[in-house]
Amino acid sequence: MRLIDHFEYGLDAPICLTWELTYACNLACVHCLSSSGRRDPRELSTAEAERVIDELQRMQVFYVNVGGGEPTVRPDFWHLLDYAIGHDVGVKFSTNGIRLDRARAQQLARTDYVDVQISLDGATAEVNDAVRGAGSFATAVRALENLAEAGMKDVKVSVVVTRENVGQLDDFKALTDRFGAQLRLTRFRPSGRGADVWDRLHPTQAQQRELYAWLLANGDRVLTGDSFFHLSALGESLPGLNLCGAGRVVCLIDPVGDVYACPFAIHENFLAGNVRSPGGFQQVWQSSELFAELRSPQTGGACTKCAHFDACRGGCMAAKFFTGLPLDGPDPECVQGYGETALAARDVAQVTPRSHLDHSHRGPVRGQPTLLGFPSIPAKACDESPLAGMR
Amino acid sequence: MDTFDPALPWQRSHSVALRPEPFGALVYSFSTRKLSFLKSRQLVDVVQALADHPTAAATLTACGVTDAQRPAYVKALADLARSAMIEVRTCA
């Protein structure tokens, strides 16, 4: 069997997994894949999180990608970080940088087996803050400065590629070079709050071709996590296995212990079980019906007839699901245009699937994003006019 | 490291995790972030036994690698050395 076949049929343990530690977040990014903001009262306790780490150690999961929400707002974040590393589980964590002051940066630089990834969605404050909120660019840059000063190695900056920032790819590269960090580009998917802004923010077909060309030219210095494998149908394959890892080599553990196939698929249809059940995470990973289904040979459906199927493998399951497209049909961003056709053919009355979970902040957030036209900061706390603060 | 020398003592590198799988094993290096896939259980045995033998060649023999299989196994160890998954032991 080829390696990729082994991976497609699943492994006894994930290679790594994403673990969203909390739904709490200091930001309110418009496209948040986990619809984060408010803490869920049912979140795993410190002790429960330690038991999960113990399991991951037994299963020999190599590392976890910790995110959220903003993981560092959990008071036990630093304890859990040390606990994981002390139990043979490497940690990579994604953060908006809010807690990475000089002291923490120095602490991280001294710690082995930890990887830091700063989220950023614009190479300038103007582009970034429209999506992530006023001040978020400055917070990220401050964290990058602190990490660079502390001598932290291999810091990553992760960018969700959108219609608004795809013209800044060279600027992103320059920014990361400035801090000695590595650039990571990742695909915008219609998951979580992303569903609400996907039509407006996802790259156009022309922009996808621009991105593809840029990746071919610069790809050896940029990480993508294979998240653009649907673009491989444009020609020469991008580096990577073109493999959807959901339920096969990776999965998500969410803040309340639910296990989903992938962080972009937080929805009942992709819920495999819960770590609090008997048998814990291992039982879910090895025996859940959902994962068994994902690990069986997948029918590409209509896509198998396309000459490019081998390259794109029908695209992303989550992207199809949350735009209301069938999983055995084209990806909404299919580079051959079949996705656009499929989107147009959707029943006008159809409601696209929504997750049962939404932890978004309810009221305005200090420094909230301006993309949707809301003022970034209320002019006065008690100003009654809804137009206060708008230009 | 230009060519792999099986007459030296070897061992799995520190900061490399090895996880047996039905098809062989997954090997992950925390320092290089490389992931390698070992495609035979026998090779997995060899890699795990390297530290117990005075040379890589001796390890192959001890693990029952036949003469006919030897070239493939030496090549496999050379591949692992090149990606820093195994290293020369400094203390015998």
Place this chain on the structure above:
Amino acid sequence: MPETPQTDAAVLEAPAVTEEELVEESLVEEVSIDGMCGVY
């Protein structure tokens, strides 16, 4: 797809194999950790 028994040396008589396996197959395959969607 059933697993065919693998013999690693070209010298031994090879069973009927797929085209990929006619070339002496390496026992080690490197995969990029950045190369599987979902692995961050």
